[in-house]
Amino acid sequence: MSESKVWKFHNDVDTDQIIGSQYLLLPNVEEMKQYTFESLDPGFAAKAQPGDIIVAAENFGCGSSREQAPSVLKALGIKAVIAKSFARIFYRNSINIGLPVIVCKDLYEHVEDGAIADLDLSAGTVSVDGQEFSCTKLPEYMQKILNAGGLIASLNKEV
Amino acid sequence: MGSTLIEKIVARNIGADQVKPGQIVTVNVDRVMIHDIFIPFVADKFEEMGFTSLWDPDKVVLIYDHLIPTSAVEDVRHFKIGDAFAEKYGLKNVHRSDGICHQLMTEAGYAKPGNIVFGTDSHTTTYGCVGCFSSGIGYTEMASILGTGQLWIRVPETIKVVVNGTLPDNVTAKDVILRLIGDLRSDGATYKVLELSGSAVDAMSVASRMTISNMAIEAGAKACLFRPDEKTCEYSRVNMEDVDWLYPDEDADYCRVMEYRAEDLVPVLACPSQVDNIKPVTEVEGTELDQVFIGSCTNGRLEDLAVAAGILKGHTTACKLIVTPASRKIYMEAIKAGYMETLAKAGAIITQPGCGLCCGRAGGILTDGEKVLATNNRNFLGRMGTSKVGIYLGSPATAATSAITGKITVPKGIQGN
Numbered sequence: 023m024s025e026s027k028v029w030k031f032h033n034d035v036d037t038d039q040i041i042g043s044q045y046l047l048l049p050n051v052e053e054m055k056q057y058t059f060e061s062l063d064p065g066f067a068a069k070a071q072p073g074d075i076i077v078a079a080e081n082f083g084c085g086s087s088r089e090q091a092p093s094v095l096k097a098l099g100i101k102a103v104i105a106k107s108f109a110r111i112f113y114r115n116s117i118n119i120g121l122p123v124i125v126c127k128d129l130y131e132h133v134e135d136g137a138i139a140d141l142d143l144s145a146g147t148v149s150v151d152g153q154e155f156s157c158t159k160l161p162e163y164m165q166k167i168l169n170a171g172g173l174i175a176s177l178n179k180e181v
Numbered sequence: 182m183g184s185t186l187i188e189k190i191v192a193r194n195i196g197a198d199q200v201k202p203g204q205i206v207t208v209n210v211d212r213v214m215i216h217d218i219f220i221p222f223v224a225d226k227f228e229e230m231g232f233t234s235l236w237d238p239d240k241v242v243l244i245y246d247h248l249i250p251t252s253a254v255e256d257v258r259h260f261k262i263g264d265a266f267a268e269k270y271g272l273k274n275v276h277r278s279d280g281i282c283h284q285l286m287t288e289a290g291y292a293k294p295g296n297i298v299f300g301t302d303s304h305t306t307t308y309g310c311v312g313c314f315s316s317g318i319g320y321t322e323m324a325s326i327l328g329t330g331q332l333w334i335r336v337p338e339t340i341k342v343v344v345n346g347t348l349p350d351n352v353t354a355k356d357v358i359l360r361l362i363g364d365l366r367s368d369g370a371t372y373k374v375l376e377l378s379g380s381a382v383d384a385m386s387v388a389s390r391m392t393i394s395n396m397a398i399e400a401g402a403k404a405c406l407f408r409p410d411e412k413t414c415e416y417s418r419v420n421m422e423d424v425d426w427l428y429p430d431e432d433a434d435y436c437r438v439m440e441y442r443a444e445d446l447v448p449v450l451a452c453p454s455q456v457d458n459i460k461p462v463t464e465v466e467g468t469e470l471d472q473v474f475i476g477s478c479t480n481g482r483l484e485d486l487a488v489a490a491g492i493l494k495g496h497t498t499a500c501k502l503i504v505t506p507a508s509r510k511i512y513m514e515a516i517k518a519g520y521m522e523t524l525a526k527a528g529a530i531i532t533q534p535g536c537g538l539c540c541g542r543a544g545g546i547l548t549d550g551e552k553v554l555a556t557n558n559r560n561f562l563g564r565m566g567t568s569k570v571g572i573y574l575g576s577p578a579t580a581a582t583s584a585i586t587g588k589i590t591v592p593k594g595i596q597g598n
Binding site: 034036038039042043044046047048049061062080081084085086087088089090107109110111114115118119161163172173174177178 | 205218219221222226229230231248253255256258259300301302303305317318319320321322325333367368371372401403455540541542559561562563564568
């Protein structure tokens with residue numbers, strides 16, 4: 023287990039809020055990541071530390087198909103996104119780039135922004151203030167892609 | 182137990198008698214669409230994966246629309262990379278200024294009834310208007326399809342939406358889909374398919390159905406399907422016999438059924454800054470506007486421009502009005518029909534077909550405190566300028582009527598339609 027700082031977000035965080043359209047033209051994700059969550063919290067990218075986790079309510083990542091949305095989070099070193107539910111394309115994209123996206127119905131109500139959480143990815147549990155929450159397990163097929171580090175790594179493994 | 186439309190399409194694609202929701206299957210992709218914003222990333226990933234040729238160049242369509250015409254020097258890079266990729270891998274289906282990808286895919290016949298199509302854009306759900314299973318994916322998955330021609334999917338559950346009756350004179354397909362999104366909420370159809378039917382849907386043009394399928398993603402839907410009919414076949418240039426298998430069985434299984442009486446529907450708006458924040462136009466009537474936008478892949482078709490021209494004929498706009506046809510073909514038809522002259526006379530700024538304003542790139546960007554009534558599909562924070570712009574989404578009828586007064590105004594009956 024390792025300790026992670028929690029960044030808490032609301033319902034329906036959309037992909038434009040994660041990374042605005044105007045930044046998609048930057049040549050790479052490394053240059054884009056400084057604008058992560060700019061419209062919600064302009065200082066986020068500077069404050070976030072590798073190993074931090076994002077906790078959100080329903081429908082995280084709704085909106086566009088931009089893979090840059092999970093990519094900037096991964097580039098900032100975000101360890102995982104834990105939400106009550108995810109939008110479909112964001113969820114698929116996250117697995118494909120190797121960003122753990124974890125469905126946990128109960129955590130949201132029991133954690134404050136800035137709290138410290140212990141996330142155990144292999145056990146599928148997260149603890150806050152001594153209270154442990156279990157997360158929904160990924161289907162095996164997707165877990166395999168995630169374990170390999172994403173779709174490209176997983177394809178290379180098969181070859 | 183019978184099958185829904187999506188179950189029939191997937192079963193036929195994989196050569197199975199029947200498929201059921203929850204099953205994970207690998208489908209053979211009939212066509213893919215990549216647009217200018219994501220081609221550099223797709224090209225990168227394709228080569229990173231070690232592929233050296235496209236699975237079938239004829240099945241790949243590259244469309245430049247988000248950055249047409251360029252508004253910053255960096256934009257040019259996307260075309261250079263796209264052109265080089267097309268040249269290197271023998272890609273012939275490249276559209277450099279013909280219109281918005283979601284309009285072109287059905288208009289040019291790339292996405293047909295019964296097909297399975299993926300695109301690097303969330304509004305790829307649009308092609309369901311002709312009974313095509315189409316959905317948005319990211320660029321890594323697109324790169325893997327380019328090499329393999331396949332993608333795994335989970336067979337989705339279906340929500341049946343029935344609209345019976347006759348829509349009131351001032352209510353359009355846009356009001357129908359906004360109401361539906363308001364009722365489903367922004368995640369109510371996540372992982373699911375919307376299947377539309379009923380006499381009001383049967384009476385709709387393919388263009389109106391396209392407005393609905395275009396916005397299905399705003400309720401999280403994976404796809405939005407309409408059973409093909411004679412209008413579809415004429416539009417998609419296929420024979421009725423080619424699609425006689427494509428209908429939902431009467432005993433198909435639906436996870437939810439939503440029924441509407443067309444006569445009960447009213448003009449509505451998605452209010453700032455979420456697409457499911459739906460209110461009747463009457464509730465926000467009188468709100469001052471800085472700009473009105475009519476167009477996009479949601480509502481930039483000939484019938485939309487006809488409605489706008491019918492309402493604006495002989496009037497002058499009281500605020501900025503930007504009009505963006507969905508494709509070059511529509512643009513030319515609208516010129517021929519006289520709609521463009523009417524709109525220009527009323528004061529409209531008419532732009533080339535493209536995504537410019539809708540994706541917040543160019544052609545009418547707004548700033549803090551400004552309000553816009555727009556006919557496109559998203560009103561997210563910061564979508565058309567700064568995060569303090571108020572975006573209201575509505576029908577072309579509501580938009581055109583409001584452009585005359587400069588305030589949000591309830592449309593009367595639609596003329597010129």
